[in-house]
Amino acid sequence: MPKLLQDPQKAGKPTLVLYDLRDDNRRTRVMNACKDYGLARWQYSAYHGRLTGAARRELETRLEKAMGSSPGLIAILQMEQWQLDNATLISQEAEGD
Structure with missing residues (x-):
């Protein structure tokens, strides 16, 4: 298991990273960086989690x-908890999942 670059015990702000890159190698680097900072995959090109200010700047x-x-494009969105609490998420599992 890789060592996380941010202590998961530190409270940070909710952060969403979205990306749209053509190059497979660069997409992989972005994905690995997000994982290294303890962010979880939300969907194919989106990661979320909590980051401190210092960790966000490093990322x-x-x-x-x-x-x-x-x-x-890479978008790093730092949010407030109320924004997540008030978000509407519409999802549906694929058949057989």
Whole structure:
């Protein structure tokens, strides 16, 4: 198991990372960076979890390097708990799952 770069016991703000990158290698780097900071996959190109301010800045730097000059987008959204509490999530499991 890889060592997390942020202590999961530290309370941070809810954070959502969304990305849309064409290059498979760069997508993998972004995915690994999110996992290294203890974020959980929400859907294919979205991760969520809690990050302290310092951890968020470190992750931003790492994601910027991972993206390089490739076309695409990475959005790091720091949220307040009330925004998650008031969010509407609509989901449906695929048949057979």
